[in-house]
Amino acid sequence: MQGKKDISRFNFYPMKRLLSFILIVAMSISTPLLCHSQEELKPFKLAVAQMRVVGGALDTNLEHAREMIEEAAKQGAQIVLLPETMDLGWTDPSARFLAQPVPRGKSAQLLSSLAKKYQIYICSGLTELEGETVYNSAVLIDPTGKVILLHRKINELDIGHAYYALGQSLQVVHTDLGTIGIMICADATTGNREILRTLAYMGADVILSPSSWAVSADHNNIEKPYGDLWRDAYKPVAKDFRVWIASCSNVGWMTGGPWEGAKAIGCSMVIGPGGKEILNAPYGDNADTIFYVDINPEPRPGQGTTWHDYWKKQESAILY
Secondary structure: OOOOOOHHHOOOHHHHHHHHHHHHHHHHHHOOOOOOOHHHOOOEEEEEEEOEOOOOOHHHHHHHHHHHHHHHHHOOOOEEEOOOOOOOOOOOOOHHHHOEOOOOOHHHHHHHHHHHHHOOEEEEEEEEEEOOEEEEEEEEEOOOOOEEEEEEOOOOOHHHOOOOEOOOOOOEEEEOOEEEEEOOHHHHHOOOOHHHHHHHHOOOOEEEEEEOOEEOOOOOOOOOOOOHHHHHHHHHHHHHHOOEEEEEEOEEEOOOOOOOOOEEEEOOEEEOOOOOEEEEOOEOOOOOEEEEEEEOOOOOOOOOOHHHHHHHHHHHHHHO
């Protein structure tokens, strides 16, 4: 019949391909990007073991760490976080002759045995000896007792250079509790938070930071409350990348090295996704205790260059 087309003979294939393409693009815009197996992320209990560390007292410190780990395990902690150089104390002169290899040394072996015994993860700062070189290091040990991540501090303070060589790499590791990254104390305070941000770019859901925060003997915490240096470092990264950041400091008087006479004062801190302060532990050289935080890792809304798209959308949402 004239004036009418026979649609049974019309080729719809190119149009089908176009519609499929439009659908894929629309889904990519509207659906958050989930990295690795984030749909399977589960909450866990973190123990922040704000322990007293005695400079150079290896056996005393290891025994106290054992006590705190055992107590945390009994309370259901799945990860126990301990301070920087938990074994000997930061910049204690004993680092030159008491540093231990990892994982074969006394300190790492004890932590490995406890992780295996209690089926937990342990993250701790250690004074590491490799060959003739000493590092300010941190380990993450899994429930089988294996060291699955070894980090060496990169942004060491100038007064630490006489004691520790500098690290040269960053790592994250995938676990059943999410992807975990490690840094140590001042690693967080580079000019633009490069180390923190790099760990987040690498996919960390949780960043753990063994630390040693100290002040002069006459510091008045009422007049000059401690902690803003770390809040200013942690909060913007936690907000930008929707990542958890947990830092554990030791307590006690420093009895040797360049900080002799200073006091480590705890104030351990946990910042949640969005930059919310979840834990601000007590200040003081006697504030030796364990704090527990329920960590609920979030699906990460970006990876690689897609973070920039995410941040643009966040900025637009704030403007409008």
